[in-house]
Amino acid sequence: MGIDIAKRTHYACIVDDRGRVLQKSFSVPQAGNGFELFYQRVLAAMKEHEKSEVIVGIEPTGHYWLNLAYFLEERGIPLVMVNPMHVKRSKELDDNLPTKHDRKDALVIARLVKDGRFSYPRILKGMEAELRVGSTFRSKLTEELGAVKNMIIRWLDRYFPEFVQVFPSFGKMALAALECTPFPSDLYQKQPDEVLSLFRKVEGLKSPQRPKTVRLIEVAAGSIGVTEGLEMARIEIATLVRRYHQLEQDIESITGQLIELVKISAEYEWLSTVPGLGDTTIVDLLAGIGSFSHYQDPRQLIKLAGLTLRENSSGLHKGQKRISKRGRRKLRALLFRVMMPMIRHNEAFRKLHEYYTNRQVNPLRKKQSIVVLCGKLLKVLHGISTKHKPFDAQRMMRDIPGLAEAE
Numbered sequence: 001m002g003i004d005i006a007k008r009t010h011y012a013c014i015v016d017d018r019g020r021v022l023q024k025s026f027s028v029p030q031a032g033n034g035f036e037l038f039y040q041r042v043l044a045a046m047k048e049h050e051k052s053e054v055i056v057g058i059e060p061t062g063h064y065w066l067n068l069a070y071f072l073e074e075r076g077i078p079l080v081m082v083n084p085m086h087v088k089r090s091k092e093l094d095d096n097l098p099t100k101h102d103r104k105d106a107l108v109i110a111r112l113v114k115d116g117r118f119s120y121p122r123i124l125k126g127m128e129a130e131l132r133v134g135s136t137f138r139s140k141l142t143e144e145l146g147a148v149k150n151m152i153i154r155w156l157d158r159y160f161p162e163f164v165q166v167f168p169s170f171g172k173m174a175l176a177a178l179e180c181t182p183f184p185s186d187l188y189q190k191q192p193d194e195v196l197s198l199f200r201k202v203e204g205l206k207s208p209q210r211p212k213t214v215r216l217i218e219v220a221a222g223s224i225g226v227t228e229g230l231e232m233a234r235i236e237i238a239t240l241v242r243r244y245h246q247l248e249q250d251i252e253s254i255t256g257q258l259i260e261l262v263k264i265s266a267e268y269e270w271l272s273t274v275p276g277l278g279d280t281t282i283v284d285l286l287a288g289i290g291s292f293s294h295y296q297d298p299r300q301l302i303k304l305a306g307l308t309l310r311e312n313s314s315g316l317h318k319g320q321k322r323i324s325k326r327g328r329r330k331l332r333a334l335l336f337r338v339m340m341p342m343i344r345h346n347e348a349f350r351k352l353h354e355y356y357t358n359r360q361v362n363p364l365r366k367k368q369s370i371v372v373l374c375g376k377l378l379k380v381l382h383g384i385s386t387k388h389k390p391f392d393a394q395r396m397m398r399d400i401p402g403l404a405e406a407e
Contacts, residue, residue, distance in 0.1 A: 001042070001054060002082075002110030003028065003068070004102045005061040010068070012038065013106035014045055019114050022049055025103035030064070035071050042077070055080060057113035059087050059105065060121075073123050080118035082109050127265060128290045134258045135287035138251060139330075145247040152178070152240050158226050159233055160184055162219035166212055173209060175241055176202040177216060182237045183230060184223035187216060258283045267292060271381060273390040276342040276349070281334070285381070288331040292385035301378040305332045307371060323371055335374040342377070348393035349373055 003012045008030055014023040023045055028038045046054055056072060057080045058065050072079050091108045092098055112118065124132055149170060156163045160183060167174035180198040181187050187195065192213050199208040259279045262268055271282050295301055302308055306327025325332070343353045356369040364372065384391055 001056045002106045002108065002113060003056060003058045004105040004109060005058050005065045005068070006030075006102065007064050011102040011106045013103070013110050015107070015110045015114055016049070016051075017114060019111050021107065025106045028068075030067065035068065039071075039075060039077075054078075055113060057082050057109050057118055059084050059109055069121065069123055079121065079123075080113060081121050082112045082118050086112055086117055122290060122294060124290070127261065128286075130261055131258065131283060131287040134254060134261070135284055138254050138258065141247055141251050141254070145244065145251065148240055148244050148247060152237070152244065155233070155237055155240065159230075159237075160220070160223060160225045162223050162225075163216075165219055166216045170244070172205050173199065173212065175244065176205045176208065178237055178241050181216075182234065184220035184225055185227070185230075187220040190217060192217065255280060255283075258287075262286060265291075267385045270384045270388060270390060273384070274346070274381070275391070276344075276346040277338065281338050284334050285331075288328060288334065292382050295382060298379040298382040301382060302375045304328055305335060305374070305378065307332065307335075307375050307378075332374075335377065336370065339370050339373050339377065343370075343373070346393075348396050349377070351397060352376065 001012055001014050003010050010028040010030065011025045012028050013021065013025040015021055026041070028034055042054055046052070055078050058068070060081050069079050087105060087108050090112065091100065091104060094107070094111075152170070153164075162184075163174075163177075167177065176199045179202055181190075181195060192210060195213050195217065196208055196210060199205055199213070262279070262283050265286065267286065268282060271277060271285070272279070289295075289301060289304060292301075299308075304327050306323060306325045306329070308324050308326075309321045310324045339349070342349045344350065352373060353366075353369050356364045356372060357366055380391065380396060383389075
């Protein structure tokens with residue numbers, strides 16, 4: 001059975017193991033009674049066509065498939081996923097037409113499942129579900145914090161462009177200044193002690209820096225900031241600063257809860273032995289991939305991150321190898337962010353990076369080396385998690401024959 005997922009109404013089509021249509025596409029409302037009618041229809045079709053098993057395939061569309069996935073799991077019906085790219089490229093095989101609609105997609109999905117071109121999704125439960133939901137929410141809050149920061153910068157460009165000369169980043173004192181004296185006119189003919197006393201009233205700022213206060217008064221005297229619409233602009237900056245503080249507190253709170261949650265997992269003990277791998281990174285890793293025990297081979301993790309190599313060669317033409325990027329973009333971005341400090345603070349990975357970039361035969365560029373090391377990190381994490389052993393830098397380096405010879 002193939003199901004084309006939508007927000008309000010799904011479409012399902014039933015074929016047999018030879019691809020013959022047993023039931024044409026029919027609608028499945030995204031509601032409790034719609035799911036129950038769908039389930040009864042599945043049972044009736046199995047009885048009518050004398051089938052003992054059914055497998056349901058979907059093309060994942062956002063988050064709309066999750067409700068149906070949990071519903072089917074509770075009733076013991078296996079759910080699989082087909083690649084959206086496969087659906088897009090195989091929809092012309094039957095009618096040789098590039099038309100696209102939900103009923104046709106349901107049939108295409110069903111026939112892809114019949115051919116075995118699917119993968120099994122992992123329905124998250126317990127701690128894995130908590131980590132995934134929490135980590136996703138924290139990343140959204142972080143994105144929102146970045147958006148609010150950009151709005152503050154835009155506000156400063158209009159009303160106090162010289163502010164960033166004194167405060168290039170938004171620390172506690174910078175936010176206190178925006179809260180108490182956001183406009184250059186608020187600092188006009190003010191003495192440093194007078195301004196400092198205002199800053200001290202802000203919660204969380206005990207000792208504001210006098211030199212920066214003096215510098216702020218100086219740049220305010222020659223400011224070119226806009227002087228019209230200040231009443232509404234004052235409300236705007238006060239709202240933005242308040243929202244910035246609230247987001248910082250929310251992110252800190254949910255990060256602490258996620259770290260406490262991940263510390264009771266079976267894999268935290270081993271992952272925390274890797275130098276350069278912090279608690280927040282462990283949270284994001286386990287939220288992105290789940291338990292390492294779900295994967296029999298680390299190459300599955302490398303493929304999941306889209307780090308497998310691809311090439312485009314034909315005849316005498318030999319194309320360059322590049323990473324496929326067919327995988328989880330956020331996981332791949334996380335690995336890149338982790339690897340940069342890992343090269344600086346983890347001796348084993350630093351030596352590997354130096355070896356890959358300086359070896360005599362086929363030296364890699366720095367970015368190529370980082371890609372290789374991201375795959376190596378996944379292999380190491382899979383090994384120590386599944387074998388329940390702490391990180392051993394010497395053993396990891398002995399696994400690289402060229403590095404051992406270089407030493």
